[in-house]
Amino acid sequence: MTEELLRLDEVRKHFGLSGAPWRAAQTVKAVDGVSLVVRKGETVGLVGESGSGKSTLARVATRLLDPTSGRVQIGGKDVTKLRGRRLRPTRRTVQMVFQDPQASLNPRQSVGTILSTPFRAQGTRPTRAQLIELLEKVGLSAEHLERYPHEFSGGQRQRIGIARALAVSPELLICDEPVSALDVSVQAQVLNLLADLRDELGLSYVVVAHDLAVVRQVASRVAVMYLGTIVEEGPADQVYAAPAHPYTKALLSAVPMPEPGVTRDRIVLTGDVPTPISPPSGCPFRTRCYKAEDICATDRPVLEIINGQTEHRAACYFPEPPPPERK
Amino acid sequence: MPGLVWFVIRRLFSALLVMLALSLAVYLVFYAIPTDPALLACGKPCTPDRLEQARHFMQLDQSTMQQYLNFLKGIVAGRSYGEGAAVLHCDAPCFGYSFPLARPVSTLIADRFPVTASIALGAAVLWLVIGVSLGVLAALNRGRLLDRLAVGFALIGVSTPSFLFGLLAILVFGFWLNMVPVNGYVPLTESPVDWAWHLVTPWLVLAVLQASSYIRLTRAQMLEELNLDHITTARAKGAGERRVVVTHGLRGALVPIITLFGLDLGGLLGGAILTEKVFSMQGLGDLLIDSVGNLDVAVVVGVTLFAAFLVILANLVVDIVHGALDPRVSHG
Amino acid sequence: MADPILEVHDLRVTFDTEGGLVPAVDGIDFAVAPGKTLAIVGESGSGKSVSSAAVMGILPSNAEVKGEVLLDGRELVGLPDDELRKIRGNDIALVFQDALSALNPYYTVGWQVAEAYRLHHAVSKKAAFKRAVELLDKVGIPDAARRAKSYPHEFSGGMRQRVVIAMALVNNPRVLIADEPTTALDVTVQAQIMQLLADVQEEFGTALVLISHDLGVVAEVADDVLVMYAGRAAERGTVRDLFYRAAHPYSLGLLGAMPRIDVPPKPRLTTIPGSPPSPGSIKTGCPFQPRCAYTERVGERCITERPELTPRPGEGDHEAACHLGRRPEVVS
Numbered sequence: 001m002t003e004e005l006l007r008l009d010e011v012r013k014h015f016g017l018s019g020a021p022w023r024a025a026q027t028v029k030a031v032d033g034v035s036l037v038v039r040k041g042e043t044v045g046l047v048g049e050s051g052s053g054k055s056t057l058a059r060v061a062t063r064l065l066d067p068t069s070g071r072v073q074i075g076g077k078d079v080t081k082l083r084g085r086r087l088r089p090t091r092r093t094v095q096m097v098f099q100d101p102q103a104s105l106n107p108r109q110s111v112g113t114i115l116s117t118p119f120r121a122q123g124t125r126p127t128r129a130q131l132i133e134l135l136e137k138v139g140l141s142a143e144h145l146e147r148y149p150h151e152f153s154g155g156q157r158q159r160i161g162i163a164r165a166l167a168v169s170p171e172l173l174i175c176d177e178p179v180s181a182l183d184v185s186v187q188a189q190v191l192n193l194l195a196d197l198r199d200e201l202g203l204s205y206v207v208v209a210h211d212l213a214v215v216r217q218v219a220s221r222v223a224v225m226y227l228g229t230i231v232e233e234g235p236a237d238q239v240y241a242a243p244a245h246p247y248t249k250a251l252l253s254a255v256p257m258p259e260p261g262v263t264r265d266r267i268v269l270t271g272d273v274p275t276p277i278s279p280p281s282g283c284p285f286r287t288r289c290y291k292a293e294d295i296c297a298t299d300r301p302v303l304e305i306i307n308g309q310t311e312h313r314a315a316c317y318f319p320e321p322p323p324p325e326r327k
Numbered sequence: 328m329p330g331l332v333w334f335v336i337r338r339l340f341s342a343l344l345v346m347l348a349l350s351l352a353v354y355l356v357f358y359a360i361p362t363d364p365a366l367l368a369c370g371k372p373c374t375p376d377r378l379e380q381a382r383h384f385m386q387l388d389q390s391t392m393q394q395y396l397n398f399l400k401g402i403v404a405g406r407s408y409g410e411g412a413a414v415l416h417c418d419a420p421c422f423g424y425s426f427p428l429a430r431p432v433s434t435l436i437a438d439r440f441p442v443t444a445s446i447a448l449g450a451a452v453l454w455l456v457i458g459v460s461l462g463v464l465a466a467l468n469r470g471r472l473l474d475r476l477a478v479g480f481a482l483i484g485v486s487t488p489s490f491l492f493g494l495l496a497i498l499v500f501g502f503w504l505n506m507v508p509v510n511g512y513v514p515l516t517e518s519p520v521d522w523a524w525h526l527v528t529p530w531l532v533l534a535v536l537q538a539s540s541y542i543r544l545t546r547a548q549m550l551e552e553l554n555l556d557h558i559t560t561a562r563a564k565g566a567g568e569r570r571v572v573v574t575h576g577l578r579g580a581l582v583p584i585i586t587l588f589g590l591d592l593g594g595l596l597g598g599a600i601l602t603e604k605v606f607s608m609q610g611l612g613d614l615l616i617d618s619v620g621n622l623d624v625a626v627v628v629g630v631t632l633f634a635a636f637l638v639i640l641a642n643l644v645v646d647i648v649h650g651a652l653d654p655r656v657s658h659g
Numbered sequence: 660m661a662d663p664i665l666e667v668h669d670l671r672v673t674f675d676t677e678g679g680l681v682p683a684v685d686g687i688d689f690a691v692a693p694g695k696t697l698a699i700v701g702e703s704g705s706g707k708s709v710s711s712a713a714v715m716g717i718l719p720s721n722a723e724v725k726g727e728v729l730l731d732g733r734e735l736v737g738l739p740d741d742e743l744r745k746i747r748g749n750d751i752a753l754v755f756q757d758a759l760s761a762l763n764p765y766y767t768v769g770w771q772v773a774e775a776y777r778l779h780h781a782v783s784k785k786a787a788f789k790r791a792v793e794l795l796d797k798v799g800i801p802d803a804a805r806r807a808k809s810y811p812h813e814f815s816g817g818m819r820q821r822v823v824i825a826m827a828l829v830n831n832p833r834v835l836i837a838d839e840p841t842t843a844l845d846v847t848v849q850a851q852i853m854q855l856l857a858d859v860q861e862e863f864g865t866a867l868v869l870i871s872h873d874l875g876v877v878a879e880v881a882d883d884v885l886v887m888y889a890g891r892a893a894e895r896g897t898v899r900d901l902f903y904r905a906a907h908p909y910s911l912g913l914l915g916a917m918p919r920i921d922v923p924p925k926p927r928l929t930t931i932p933g934s935p936p937s938p939g940s941i942k943t944g945c946p947f948q949p950r951c952a953y954t955e956r957v958g959e960r961c962i963t964e965r966p967e968l969t970p971r972p973g974e975g976d977h978e979a980a981c982h983l984g985r986r987p988e989v990v991s
Contacts, residue, residue, distance in 0.1 A: 155934050
């Protein structure tokens with residue numbers, strides 16, 4: 001079995017939320033019991049709608065946030081309890097790329113300074129040649145070293161964000177919505193760059209995105225999140241071709257296709273995602289599910305192998321049967 | 328809203344703790360000063376015997392801590408000074424007794440507070456109106472003459488010391504133009520017209536000075552608000568400019584303005600020291616300054632506590648009003 | 660095609676900025692008929708949102724609008740503001756991208772929908788609120804009478820977008836301009852909102868101008884498409900013309916750059932190098948030329964001569980602004 005880069009066991013992250021000072025604080029169960037393994041060479045796509053907890057999970061996985069409970073292992077080492085300095089070795093294994101490169105790059109620092117920061121955090125000092133090499137890896141060049149973030153386009157800024165993550169030669173990049181702030185034409189460039197880096201550097205990824213097509217493009221394995229839990233997980237080809245969880249099925253059917261005139265069967269879900277402050281009992285999806293029955297309200301279904309596929313699992317009492325084989 | 332009641336109770340309780348600490352601090356500071364309040368009460372010639380008598384009567388011969396405890400006890404149970412025929416009673420709640428002024432502190436504060444309140448409230452209304460309207464006008468005419476005038480006015484306002492401005496106003500309106508009385512205070516209950524007439528100059532002076540920060544705050548807030556998407560929505564709905572600016576723009580700018588207003592007013596109600604001095608009005612600020620000079624620790628502690636209470640109260644009111652004004656706070 | 664309700668001819672918008680005059684929209688034409696949907700596709704800086712704001716007359720004061728905007732034959736450009744105000748939100752209404760910022764946080768959603776109604780109808784507040792509840796119910800807000808009294812932040816993203824749509828529909832507009840109405844929404848909610856807009860169009864014969872960068876959404880709902888690049892029309896035609904017979908390298912590039920879920924992923928997506936130019940930065944020649952793969956084949960002309968829209972084979976008025984005479988082959 002290939003090396004495990006990241007292993008999450010029953011990870012939970014709950015936030016306290018307070019409004020006016022005289023109102024009782026509430027708990028948001030952003031991530032509520034997620035187990036996930038990322039192996040070397042894999043690209044795991046984490047899809048879900050807003051409020052599904054996918055971004056929070058990414059931050060717990062990189063240990064930017066402390067989990068409320070559960071265990072985080074990075075490179076085979078339990079890092080759940082590590083803080084501050086002692087996380088440094090972890091940072092050399094896992095790095096994060098953020099959604100909004102505008103917000104995640106310090107506007108007062110030149111690209112050179114931004115790129116040397118991760119080196120300094122590891123107690124080393126990069127040479128100019130190292131910085132240039134980093135820039136070239138992401139399709140920029142030496143001339144960009146002295147410039148400031150505002151002098152770049154959105155796509156270039158995201159390249160800088162990726163270069164910064166690559167500075168410490170990590171094995172796993174966790175990308176939180178890496179292209180959602182970019183124009184379509186630029187999106188494709190960044191997605192291709194991620195693919196190139198994977199091939200050249202042997203990188204692994206966790207790509208967090210709400211855009212199912214983006215995840216389809218890059219991921220070898222997919223985990224679908226809903227209200228803080230993973231409801232379906234499996235090889236991308238299988239999940240997209242034969243979704244087993246009603247939520248995944250509805251989600252995929254809702255994606256508009258660039259084929260004018262072609263009508264499709266669409267499962268239009270009613271209502272919105274419930275609030276993670278008071279998620280439904282039992283199965284989190286049951287309030288919007290077209291298959292829900294009594295049992296769904298009482299016990300939360302666990303991820304189980306479906307359709308005899310060893311790698312494809314769904315948390316549902318009534319999973320969708322596989323589609324008939326096409327000749 | 329039981330949550331709100333609890334919130335108020337909690338805040339008042341913490342206010343109590345703050346005021347306890349504050350009163351202790353004032354006591355300690357006062358007794359660190361190497362002077363003796365009894366000297367002033369001792370009379371002449373001041374023999375060591377008479378001084379000792381005075382000290383005993385004023386209970387200054389006890390330890391600082393004991394005096395502080397006496398003060399606290401007086402609030403709950405009242406206290407009396409001396410014994411026999413010369414005894415002085417100060418009924419509960421007794422916040423101390425001023426020997427130089429021969430009155431209980433609470434009576435002094437009750438006498439002086441209406442003066443300060445008259446000055447502060449009148450001025451507050453004026454500066455709010457002036458500040459907000461000029462601020463809005465400046466924002467709407469950003470970069471144009473009106474904006475520069477308003478900003479310039481605000482700059483003069485913040486950089487002019489209030490006593491200078493007050494003395495100038497007295498000189499111009501009181502002596503040269505002979506329009507308004509130059510000093511003194513007439514209670515509202517006696518003659519509302521005379522009350523206002525005597526107060527008009529201090530109101531204006533205070534208002535002009537305070538308005539500066541309101542012009543700048545309102546201008547900045549309005550510029551920010553008018554850039555928001557929901558302002559465009561209002562225009563796209565077909566709302567006229569007036570409606571866009573007032574109903575949609577100013578409404579959002581209001582929260583920070585009201586917050587500042589509450590805190591400023593709370594602070595001023597505890598005594599407008601310079602204004603009261605300049606216009607010879609016997610308010611709390613005037614009382615406080617005189618008492619510091621007289622080493623009248625009872626009054627200093629009393630007025631300080633009262634002022635602190637007002638500031639804390641203003642904070643509390645501001646927090647509640649903030650909740651009422653911003654549905655995102657109250658309807659979480 | 661039925662007679663268009665909204666026609667735009669040679670629309671030009673120039674912003675007077677500190678850096679000089681910036682042309683944001685450089686002569687575009689479009690038309691939309693009752694019950695039909697025109698999609699305007701483009702990336703950031705293409706001028707698609709500026710065009711819609713120009714039609715509504717809600718651009719900031721430093722914008723200069725030229726050209727014709729005809730609503731049912733009536734010229735809107737140059738109308739005095741109080742005339743335009745009667746049309747805004749009444750005959751033409753706007754649905755914004757981000758419903759959270761498009762709604763005023765300080766008023767209940769019922770109030771805001773009712774305001775849109777009151778601005779164009781002389782009715783009591785109560786009657787307007789009743790109408791607001793009716794519309795909220797119509798756009799699928801459950802328990803509308805009660806929810807009308809809630810504030811925007813108390814709604815989910817999808818429900819907020821419904822509120823914005825209710826606000827736009829309250830006066831039965833003839834033209835609805837939706838600027839990225841589903842971009843901020845999740846895909847399951849997007850499907851609901853697009854369905855809602857389709858239902859509204861069917862029921863009221865509303866003409867819809869959909870501004871979007873999402874080609875999937877465009878393919879599903881549009882009848883006609885206008886592809887904008889750097890403030891100009893790159894291509895226009897029916898939705899089939901665009902998706903099956905794209906004639907402009909930019910349109911083709913957009914289609915190739917879009918990841919899809921319905922076909923197995925290609926190892927690499929087709930990309931357009933570089934990024935969209937900032938408005939006004941390309942002065943001569945074809946604005947797309949610096950990013951275009953076909954420049955070499957055409958030669959100098961792309962750099963020196965600005966291509967005009969010329970007819971292309973297709974269902975109707977298929978046109979593209981490209982010197983490449985024939986259809987570019989699909990690169991993959």
